[in-house]
Amino acid sequence: MKKPDAAYVVVGSPDEFQDGTPKIIEIEDVGSVGVVRWNGEYYAFRNQCPHQYGPVGRGRVHPAMHGSKAGQAELEPGPGVIVCPWHKYEYRLDSGQGLRRRQFNLEILSAELTNGEVRVWRRRNSESC
Amino acid sequence: MNATKVIDCAVHHDWDDQAEVVQYLGKAWKEYVGEPGSLPWGFGSKYIGLDVPYKNPTIHDPYVSSFQIRSDSERPMRSVNGLIGELDGEGVDAGILVYGSSMLLPGDNNVYLGKELISAANRWTQEMWLEEGQGRLWGSILVPNQLPVEAAKEIRNYASSRYMIQVAIGANGLSKPLGHPIYDPIYKAACDLGLPVVINSFGDALIDSLAHPTAGGPPAGYVESRVLASQPLITHACSLIAQGTFEKFRDLQVVLIGAGVAWLPSFLWRFDVNMGAFGRESPWLTKSPLEYFESNFHVCTYRLGAVPSRQRFELVAGKVSTDGSMYMYGSGRPFADFDPLARVREIVPAEWHSNVLGGSARALYPRLSIEDVSAPAQS
Numbered sequence: 266m267k268k269p270d271a272a273y274v275v276v277g278s279p280d281e282f283q284d285g286t287p288k289i290i291e292i293e294d295v296g297s298v299g300v301v302r303w304n305g306e307y308y309a310f311r312n313q314c315p316h317q318y319g320p321v322g323r324g325r326v327h328p329a330m331h332g333s334k335a336g337q338a339e340l341e342p343g344p345g346v347i348v349c350p351w352h353k354y355e356y357r358l359d360s361g362q363g364l365r366r367r368q369f370n371l372e373i374l375s376a377e378l379t380n381g382e383v384r385v386w387r388r389r390n391s392e393s394c
Numbered sequence: 395m396n397a398t399k400v401i402d403c404a405v406h407h408d409w410d411d412q413a414e415v416v417q418y419l420g421k422a423w424k425e426y427v428g429e430p431g432s433l434p435w436g437f438g439s440k441y442i443g444l445d446v447p448y449k450n451p452t453i454h455d456p457y458v459s460s461f462q463i464r465s466d467s468e469r470p471m472r473s474v475n476g477l478i479g480e481l482d483g484e485g486v487d488a489g490i491l492v493y494g495s496s497m498l499l500p501g502d503n504n505v506y507l508g509k510e511l512i513s514a515a516n517r518w519t520q521e522m523w524l525e526e527g528q529g530r531l532w533g534s535i536l537v538p539n540q541l542p543v544e545a546a547k548e549i550r551n552y553a554s555s556r557y558m559i560q561v562a563i564g565a566n567g568l569s570k571p572l573g574h575p576i577y578d579p580i581y582k583a584a585c586d587l588g589l590p591v592v593i594n595s596f597g598d599a600l601i602d603s604l605a606h607p608t609a610g611g612p613p614a615g616y617v618e619s620r621v622l623a624s625q626p627l628i629t630h631a632c633s634l635i636a637q638g639t640f641e642k643f644r645d646l647q648v649v650l651i652g653a654g655v656a657w658l659p660s661f662l663w664r665f666d667v668n669m670g671a672f673g674r675e676s677p678w679l680t681k682s683p684l685e686y687f688e689s690n691f692h693v694c695t696y697r698l699g700a701v702p703s704r705q706r707f708e709l710v711a712g713k714v715s716t717d718g719s720m721y722m723y724g725s726g727r728p729f730a731d732f733d734p735l736a737r738v739r740e741i742v743p744a745e746w747h748s749n750v751l752g753g754s755a756r757a758l759y760p761r762l763s764i765e766d767v768s769a770p771a772q773s
Contacts, residue, residue, distance in 0.1 A: 316670075330674050330677040331677045331678070332638070332676075332677040332678025332679075333678070334638070334641065334642070334678055335575070335637060335638025335639070335641045335642050335678045336575065336637075336638065336678065337678060338677050338678075339677070352670075352671045353671040353672060354670060354671055355673075355674070363670075364673070365669060365670045365671070365673035365682075366666070366669075366670035366682065367682075369670075
């Protein structure tokens with residue numbers, strides 16, 4: 266189990282990550298956390314789906330999909346969505362906001378690559394979530 | 395204090411003799427339909443209606459569809475004065491006509507004859523019912539939905555009608571759920587004119603079309619078809635929402651008739667949960683299914699069925715609309731299972747009466763005007 270220091274926890278090096286597949290880390294005083302790389306960025310989230318507490322970190326990241334008009338499907342650039350393997354609920358990686366049912370929001374943490382280390386900080390979701 | 399004017403939003407007006415409608419056909423089509431009695435034994439005319447296989451078992455006339463009840467008590471309602479007398483008898487101030495037999499005309503596989511008959515039925519409704527209705531009757535524009543572009547033209551023919559206040563889809567002639575984009579011209583025309591669209595569950599009961607009234611196959615008889623009346627409405631509501639009809643036509647309003655309201659909670663809960671999980675399939679939606687339903691649908695109370703008590707009704711109906719503003723009183727007269735006004739008053743919570751009995755309809759239909767109607771209750 267990783268122990269948090271005052272600022273962050275080192276969860277691995279870049280070569281330990283496969284794009285779109287979260288790595289599950291246990292962080293002391295935080296719990297189970299999923300960390301994933303997508304489009305060159307690192308994201309972290311609590312490994313518990315707010316819908317029915319499924320292991321969301323065992324899901325995969327997909328591009329967020331929207332339609333600017335009925336009948337059209339487009340992929341959004343930028344942060345994708347983590348899809349919970351239980352009921353396929355989708356959450357934006359950058360904000361944790363539920364994509365289809367906005368009342369469900371995933372708790373997210375900050376993550377970044379610094380000096381060859383993938384680091385995770387704890388922070389709260391935004392108030393809009 | 396003005397009492398709420400009672401508006402019956404589900405009156406199935408019908409012809410007593412098909413000649414009432416046929417007279418509005420063009421000469422050639424009138425010739426095609428023929429003249430009753432022009433042949434021996436009274437023959438000579440094609441029956442213009444279509445039929446459903448589910449006959450009211452208490453009616454023993456094999457030539458009469460379940461929409462056509464030719465009892466002596468029902469017959470007076472096949473005239474405008476008879477219908478108004480019936481409304482007066484129950485204390486109903488106004489009725490919205492949504493077709494009986496004519497409802498099935500859009501299902502005619504002869505689409506061109508069907509189109510002509512539909513136009514004739516609309517003119518018959520306008521002239522023989524609405525204009526003679528003493529300001530108490532309003533109507534629906536029936537559309538040849540197998541020809542959506544023609545349907546849009548038919549709607550626009552009544553752009554300035556005082557009494558035509560909505561569009562009636564009628565029978566499901568194309569056998570496609572009503573959210574299919576093929577129907578978009580109809581919704582565009584309706585939206586452009588600010589007219590709601592009404593869908594009746596028995597529009598899917600035809601044997602002439604591929605759309606069955608029930609999933610799993612056609613029901614064996616009348617009772618089954620009545621019990622399962624919500625199925626077509628679920629199909630169409632689901633399709634309209636999921637296919638993005640209300641993203642294309644945000645102001646489109648839809649009225650559902652024929653299955654009461656008790657089916658709503660489980661349908662909407664299931665829809666919300668599944669769209670939450672699998673919404674990638676309809677990525678153009680910007681709201682949840684429940685939000686679309688709240689903003690774009692109204693449901694008629696017909697048929698309340700055997701609701702055991704007001705408490706039970708409120709328990710179920712209140713899950714979807716806490717003040718009844720989504721619901722509108724519809725009797726279903728003159729069908730055999732119609733809901734008398736007294737029964738509706740008994741079952742619907744008293745604090746919902748002003749909405750359900752008239753306020754919701756007044757808010758929905760901008761063309762409908764009754765003097766001295768009390769303002770709809772605010773939620």
